Amino acid sequence: MKRRSVFGRLSSSNLLLPIVSLLLVMAVNIVFDIASGNNPFSFFMITLQNTTSNGVVLYGRIIDILNRGSEAAILAIGMTLVVSSSAGTDISVGSVMSLCASFCCMLLAGYGVSSTNELAVPLVVGVLGGILMGVLCGCFNGTLVAVFQIQPMVATLILYSAARAIGLLLCNDLIVYVRNPSYAFFGGFLGPIPTPIIITVICVVIMSLVLRKTALGLYIQSVGINRKASRISGLNSTRIIFLTYALCGMFAGIAGIVNSSRITSADSNNIGLYLEMDAILAVALGGNSLGGGRFNLAGSIIGAYTIQAITTTLYALGVSTTQAPVFKAIIVILIVAIQSEPVKAYMKKRRAIRTA
Amino acid sequence: MEENVVLTARGITMTFPGVRALENVDFTLRQGEIHALMGENGAGKSTLIKCLTGINDFEAGEIHIAGIDGPVKNHSTREAQNVGISTVYQEVNLCPNLSVAENLFIGREPMTKLHTIDRKSYNSRSQKIMDELGISVDVTQNLENYSLAIQQMVAIARAVDMECKVLILDEPTSSLDDEEVEKLFVLMRRLRSQGVGIIFVTHFLEQVYAVCDRITVLRDGHFVGEYPIADLPRVKLVAAMMGKDLNDLEEIQKESKDATNEPLEISARGLSHTGTVKPFDFDIHKGEVVGVAGLLGSGRSELARAIYGADKANTGTLEVDGKEVRINQPIDAMNLGMGMLPDDRKAEGIIADLSIRENIILALQARKGMFRLLSRAKQEQIADEMIKMLQVKTPGRETLIRQLSGGNQQKVILGRWLATNPDFLILDEPTRGIDVGTKAEIQKLILKLAAEGKSILFISSEISEMLRTCSRMAIMRDGQKVGELDHDLSQESVMKAIAGGEQES
Numbered sequence: 009m010k011r012r013s014v015f016g017r018l019s020s021s022n023l024l025l026p027i028v029s030l031l032l033v034m035a036v037n038i039v040f041d042i043a044s045g046n047n048p049f050s051f052f053m054i055t056l057q058n059t060t061s062n063g064v065v066l067y068g069r070i071i072d073i074l075n076r077g078s079e080a081a082i083l084a085i086g087m088t089l090v091v092s093s094s095a096g097t098d099i100s101v102g103s104v105m106s107l108c109a110s111f112c113c114m115l116l117a118g119y120g121v122s123s124t125n126e127l128a129v130p131l132v133v134g135v136l137g138g139i140l141m142g143v144l145c146g147c148f149n150g151t152l153v154a155v156f157q158i159q160p161m162v163a164t165l166i167l168y169s170a171a172r173a174i175g176l177l178l179c180n181d182l183i184v185y186v187r188n189p190s191y192a193f194f195g196g197f198l199g200p201i202p203t204p205i206i207i208t209v210i211c212v213v214i215m216s217l218v219l220r221k222t223a224l225g226l227y228i229q230s231v232g233i234n235r236k237a238s239r240i241s242g243l244n245s246t247r248i249i250f251l252t253y254a255l256c257g258m259f260a261g262i263a264g265i266v267n268s269s270r271i272t273s274a275d276s277n278n279i280g281l282y283l284e285m286d287a288i289l290a291v292a293l294g295g296n297s298l299g300g301g302r303f304n305l306a307g308s309i310i311g312a313y314t315i316q317a318i319t320t321t322l323y324a325l326g327v328s329t330t331q332a333p334v335f336k337a338i339i340v341i342l343i344v345a346i347q348s349e350p351v352k353a354y355m356k357k358r359r360a361i362r363t364a
Numbered sequence: 365m366e367e368n369v370v371l372t373a374r375g376i377t378m379t380f381p382g383v384r385a386l387e388n389v390d391f392t393l394r395q396g397e398i399h400a401l402m403g404e405n406g407a408g409k410s411t412l413i414k415c416l417t418g419i420n421d422f423e424a425g426e427i428h429i430a431g432i433d434g435p436v437k438n439h440s441t442r443e444a445q446n447v448g449i450s451t452v453y454q455e456v457n458l459c460p461n462l463s464v465a466e467n468l469f470i471g472r473e474p475m476t477k478l479h480t481i482d483r484k485s486y487n488s489r490s491q492k493i494m495d496e497l498g499i500s501v502d503v504t505q506n507l508e509n510y511s512l513a514i515q516q517m518v519a520i521a522r523a524v525d526m527e528c529k530v531l532i533l534d535e536p537t538s539s540l541d542d543e544e545v546e547k548l549f550v551l552m553r554r555l556r557s558q559g560v561g562i563i564f565v566t567h568f569l570e571q572v573y574a575v576c577d578r579i580t581v582l583r584d585g586h587f588v589g590e591y592p593i594a595d596l597p598r599v600k601l602v603a604a605m606m607g608k609d610l611n612d613l614e615e616i617q618k619e620s621k622d623a624t625n626e627p628l629e630i631s632a633r634g635l636s637h638t639g640t641v642k643p644f645d646f647d648i649h650k651g652e653v654v655g656v657a658g659l660l661g662s663g664r665s666e667l668a669r670a671i672y673g674a675d676k677a678n679t680g681t682l683e684v685d686g687k688e689v690r691i692n693q694p695i696d697a698m699n700l701g702m703g704m705l706p707d708d709r710k711a712e713g714i715i716a717d718l719s720i721r722e723n724i725i726l727a728l729q730a731r732k733g734m735f736r737l738l739s740r741a742k743q744e745q746i747a748d749e750m751i752k753m754l755q756v757k758t759p760g761r762e763t764l765i766r767q768l769s770g771g772n773q774q775k776v777i778l779g780r781w782l783a784t785n786p787d788f789l790i791l792d793e794p795t796r797g798i799d800v801g802t803k804a805e806i807q808k809l810i811l812k813l814a815a816e817g818k819s820i821l822f823i824s825s826e827i828s829e830m831l832r833t834c835s836r837m838a839i840m841r842d843g844q845k846v847g848e849l850d851h852d853l854s855q856e857s858v859m860k861a862i863a864g865g866e867q868e869s
Contacts, residue, residue: 223729223737226718230726233717240674240704240712241780242695242730301717 026310029343077316078204079263083287084308086256092232093252095300096160103171104145105264105280110175112138113184113274123185139261146257150250175276185273195270232300370561376425385411393561403582404799406757417444448529460508465490626650629819635680640666644845653820655830658840672704701787713777716766721747750779771798
């Protein structure tokens with residue numbers, strides 16, 4: 009009885025399909041493990057491994073997916089809000105990640121220094137500076153979209169092309185290395201657990217609490233569905249849309265620092281490259297309409313990890329990095345098709361016929 | 365099939381989740397007749413029409429159309445058009461950013477031999493169609509440049525031009541003024557004489573008696589009966605629709621009381637909004653119901669919007685409760701105890717994809733602010749209270765508002781404002797597209813609110829409705845407040861004032 013009700017809640021909350029998609033990807037892993045004579049559950053195996061640099065840490069494909077998918081998951085939080093409120097996407101988040109990483113590393117290393125072991129400013133100042141840069145970028149996008157009412161894609165196209173370049177400017181056209189172990193923490197481990205996973209969990213929990221304890225979620229969805237009616241009902245649509253972009257920028261900043269910490273440097277040309285597309289895809293895979301309105305944060309997060317699971321699976325199967333995108337595309341087509349309205353309606357009809 | 369019959373529907377049954385929308389409904393349309401489809405909100409009128417036009421997938425029953433063997437089941441509006449059924453819906457479903465001509469021919473553009481769109485004949489043919497119908501528009505202009513009324517006429521012209529055997533008009537007159545309604549009737553009669561069968565859905569009883577030949581009445585998804593117009597006088601029709609023999613409308617004969625001795629709630633001096641309403645003075649006392657009368661587009665909505673801050677006033681001063689205030693946007697007005705039910709329900713009222721509960725608490729939550737979220741229990745309590753008080757027909761409070769019928773949506777929006785317990789409530793066309801029974805309830809509610817000391821600004825196209833509830837009326841003409849009537853209120857005196865020419869008080 010209890011199980012049934014959980015299932016009923018899931019299917020009615022539109023989370024069913026994103027979860028099914030994720031399970032599907034996992035099932036592919038099991039099938040291939042069996043085919044290649046491995047332990048069928050090697051995908052789910054989590055072991056402790058002793059490493060020279062980090063001591064005893066968790067190891068396994070699941071851990072790898074959660075760890076590698078962190079940036080996309082963090083971005084997906086902000087992207088979900090932006091999509092809901094403005095029926096548009098923020099395509100600048102990847103570039104903004106890079107800018108924030110550059111700014112953070114520049115602060116930590118000092119301007120013009122290409123490699124350092126000593127921090128020029130306290131770690132906190134650098135990291136907060138990087139996140140603040142993200143918020144600033146978000147505010148810029150928010151102003152264009154909410155106040156000047158420029159189409160989101162056009163508005164965010166500006167930072168999409170400019171942010172990386174600004175980052176390079178801040179770093180004096182160098183790749184800045186921060187070789188201080190304290191900076192590596194955000195991309196490293198806290199005890200046996202990879203820190204990015206913990207940071208993602210914190211971001212998701214805080215955002216969920218904000219959505220649960222304040223009326224922000226209602227406001228965002230309301231504005232996203234009908235801006236005019238929301239205004240008449242007393243909502244300041246401009247401010248709410250602005251806020252979602254600012255938040256999106258903040259999450260881009262956090263993701264940027266995680267990514268930069270992994271490689272302990274600010275590689276402007278590569279940090280966050282194409283990640284905006286993953287974030288947008290995560291929102292769509294999560295069952296959210298890119299037309300704005302109702303959103304489902306959990307769906308987006310699951311979507312982000314689904315994308316990472318696909319990537320990890322393909323690599324584990326030995327698909328070359330150059331060919332992986334092709335297979336990724338095929339899987340994405342399948343997942344998006346399952347969730348499309350005509351297929352849903354067809355399944356519903358079949359179920360109705362079967363029960364009748 | 366009987367002689368002259370163009371369309372028969374037999375035993376149509378249709379269920380929505382939790383609600384049986386239609387049960388075993390019959391409908392017969394003959395050639396060259398105007399057939400009124402009547403019923404209260406949620407009686408199943410729109411549902412039946414959607415079954416005919418292929419939008420709804422009905423579960424049981426058969427539809428037959430003259431000249432076609434076997435039952436017809438449409439799966440899309442296009443299929444319906446192919447068998448000769450064209451529809452104009454309650455709300456204009458055209459593309460405002462396209463030209464009138466493009467809207468007329470969307471989806472069936474005239475082609476040249478090279479299969480490109482034939483722009484020339486496009487515009488000239490469109491102009492000819494519109495001229496024939498006596499609608500003066502420039503067909504190359506974008507539709508959004510024209511009033512809602514003209515847009516409605518374009519929608520009808522589009523349907524008419526598709527050489528239909530059956531023309532369905534679903535509340536086409538709700539946003540037309542009297543003159544335009546008359547034009548439409550001329551057109552309807554012409555089509556009737558050409559042998560088109562017209563299904564006419566409206567809430568205006570007088571219009572039914574002005575043009576219709578026959579009436580079919582639905583109630584709660586059931587077929588009540590089909591009557592020739594002569595056999596069903598107005599009182600009997602209302603009784604058939606409501607399922608009881610009472611005449612609520614007559615009961616509230618002018619119960620409004622004089623409240624001019626009460627203190628002022630709102631006092632506006634020289635308020636204006638450029639382009640829509642010229643500077644006006646306006647006072648309303650506590651516990652007073654004041655009507656705003658005028659033709660569509662006379663500035664009656666705009667007067668209210670300038671007070672409420674929906675369109676920020678460019679000039680003038682506003683006093684609320686004796687204190688001068690500044691209103692930049694609606695939330696400022698709400699914090700001063702105002703509320704406004706806008707006239708365009710679809711564009712400015714409902715948040716379509718949110719639940720009834722969320723729609724009801726929205727304004728209250730906006731007033732409380734983002735950080736003071738109403739608890740779920742409190743939200744549910746408020747929603748249930750409003751659903752019960754306003755008798756919203758719905759399976760539950762979590763139903764999405766877009767799944768409700770128009771009248772029930774209106775009740776939910778009304779509930780949204782009642783939940784904020786406003787001191788001054790603007791009701792712009794609260795009864796548009798609403799059935800007779802609910803109209804009477806809303807009028808009673810207005811009087812009840814006034815008795816509690818609240819001030820109501822009531823805007824309506826139906827003068828009789830305002831006569832019953834208002835103790836005073838402001839008259840609007842061409843964006844200007846031209847006067848007020850406070851004694852000797854009658855249909856005639858108000859009409860005269862609106863029409864102008866005579867001396868104004």
